[in-house]
Amino acid sequence: MKHIKIAFILLAMLQTFSAYSQSMKALVGGTLIDGFGGVPIRNSVILIENDKIVAVGQQGSLEVPAGAEVISTEGMSVMPGLWDMHVHLMINGHSDYTHWDSTYIDILDPVIMPASAHQLLMAGVTSARDLGAPLEASINVRDRINRGEIPGPTIYVSGPFIQKAPYPNTEAFRWGVNGVADAKAKVKKLADAGVDVIKLIDQDQMTLEEAQAVVDEAHKYGLPVVGHSHRPEEIRMGLKIGVDCFEHTGLSSAPEYPEDIMLMIQERAAQMNKGPLFWTPTVEGLYNYESVRDNPEKLDDPSWHLDLPDSIIADIKASLKYPGRMSYFQLTPVRKPTLERKFNQLKQSGVVMLIGTDSGIPMKFHSQSTWNELDVWVNEFGYDPMLAIKAATYWPSVAMGVSDKVGTISEGKKADIIAVRGDVLRHISLLQDVDMVIKNGKRVK
Ligand SMILES: [Zn+2]
Numbered sequence: 073m074k075h076i077k078i079a080f081i082l083l084a085m086l087q088t089f090s091a092y093s094q095s096m097k098a099l100v101g102g103t104l105i106d107g108f109g110g111v112p113i114r115n116s117v118i119l120i121e122n123d124k125i126v127a128v129g130q131q132g133s134l135e136v137p138a139g140a141e142v143i144s145t146e147g148m149s150v151m152p153g154l155w156d157m158h159v160h161l162m163i164n165g166h167s168d169y170t171h172w173d174s175t176y177i178d179i180l181d182p183v184i185m186p187a188s189a190h191q192l193l194m195a196g197v198t199s200a201r202d203l204g205a206p207l208e209a210s211i212n213v214r215d216r217i218n219r220g221e222i223p224g225p226t227i228y229v230s231g232p233f234i235q236k237a238p239y240p241n242t243e244a245f246r247w248g249v250n251g252v253a254d255a256k257a258k259v260k261k262l263a264d265a266g267v268d269v270i271k272l273i274d275q276d277q278m279t280l281e282e283a284q285a286v287v288d289e290a291h292k293y294g295l296p297v298v299g300h301s302h303r304p305e306e307i308r309m310g311l312k313i314g315v316d317c318f319e320h321t322g323l324s325s326a327p328e329y330p331e332d333i334m335l336m337i338q339e340r341a342a343q344m345n346k347g348p349l350f351w352t353p354t355v356e357g358l359y360n361y362e363s364v365r366d367n368p369e370k371l372d373d374p375s376w377h378l379d380l381p382d383s384i385i386a387d388i389k390a391s392l393k394y395p396g397r398m399s400y401f402q403l404t405p406v407r408k409p410t411l412e413r414k415f416n417q418l419k420q421s422g423v424v425m426l427i428g429t430d431s432g433i434p435m436k437f438h439s440q441s442t443w444n445e446l447d448v449w450v451n452e453f454g455y456d457p458m459l460a461i462k463a464a465t466y467w468p469s470v471a472m473g474v475s476d477k478v479g480t481i482s483e484g485k486k487a488d489i490i491a492v493r494g495d496v497l498r499h500i501s502l503l504q505d506v507d508m509v510i511k512n513g514k515r516v517k
Contacts, residue, residue, distance in 0.1 A: 099116070100118075102149065117130060127483060161184070165388055165432065189224030191375065210267070229269070232247045273299070298319055307333050317352060320354050352427075356445040357441070412452070446464060490506050
């Protein structure tokens with residue numbers, strides 16, 4: 073009797089083990105950049121079971137269980153899926169926002185936002201922060217992706233922008249705030265609907281009390297607040313009220329951040345108990361404008377057509393016929409030379425910078441934006457490529473409060489992994505053509 077029991081237990085163990093192995097994937101051989109910023113691991117082995125990373129090691133010391141599906145990553149750089157911390161799923165490179173908003177508002181949810189999301193995923197972006205879109209559509213698209221019904225990165229949504237007053241005909245995705253009670257009510261409505269972050273803009277046009285109420289109410293629900301930083305007073309106000317993450321370099325064509333703002337940022341960055349102050353400079357759209365204008369071949373790249381109907385592709389193409397004539401970009405050549413200085417000021421001020429792009433703005437497609445941001449940081453501004461990758465993997469997961477679940481390649485994390493042939497630390501622009509994308513343990517490219 074005793075022997076039979078033991079045999080049963082052994083059999084059960086064997087069955088468990090073989091089931092375990094069959095659902096297991098092993099990525100074997102490539103150089104692993106795990107997202108933490110340390111020395112890359114050569115001849116790496118990553119074991120994935122279902123949607124999780126269960127073991128990370130090296131050939132020779134970490135054994136691949138029998139029955140596991142082995143995927144060779146020889147010759148490749150293997151790294152966490154990229155995050156893009158500033159995307160706009162509701163737009164797709166069209167040059168005329170007024171036309172776009174009035175024409176496509178009803179198909180943002182079923183067509184436009186899912187297409188943008190799919191394009192990001194194929195570009196190696198497995199997590200993205202969507203900053204500004206109609207509330208229901210934002211939640212719906214995020215949740216359909218989470219349920220596995222449509223392909224896309226894990227999306228963290230803000231829903232509508234919170235600002236002093238919406239611009240004409242943008243009420244579907246911009247909510248005005250009038251008074252403290254209204255500020256609290258609007259944030260509560262977003263929190264109740266399940267947004268992941270609050271997007272605050274034009275905070276310098278609010279009263280201090282209104283702006284403070286937005287941040288305090290958001291924090292009450294555990295939601296981080298991102299704030300625009302286009303004008304000096306927006307930054308000052310944002311720092312006063314406790315914004316968690318600033319967006320853009322801002323300040324138009326002014327050459328640098330004024331001294332008092334630098335001191336305020338340093339003062340905030342010095343307070344470890346508050347956690348890091350994050351900043352998403354979103355430089356590539358501005359920095360690369362002139363090169364796209366002068367060589368618009370990449371506008372013809374079909375990567376941004378994915379999942380978009382032909383009529384919309386034609387509409388976008390027609391709107392981009394004269395890349396040099398858009399009023400949106402006329403000041404850009406004056407702003408461009410100021411970007412590096414502002415970027416370096418931020419870098420030296422103690423903020424933690426994040427990769428984000430404003431993807432979706434005129435001529436900026438979800439299929440191309442993210443790698444371009446990394447490229448400008450590294451190849452134009454001399455940013456350490458390892459730290460740039462960390463700003464696109466580990467730090468975003470911290471900013472969104474999910475670093476215990478995703479953002480690095482380590483045991484227990486969600487298996488969001490990309491691989492690209494060649495050495496990305498030497499040639500960051502290799503990320504323009506990612507060879508393999510694994511999201512939630514499933515190979516999607
Ligand atoms: Zn934006």
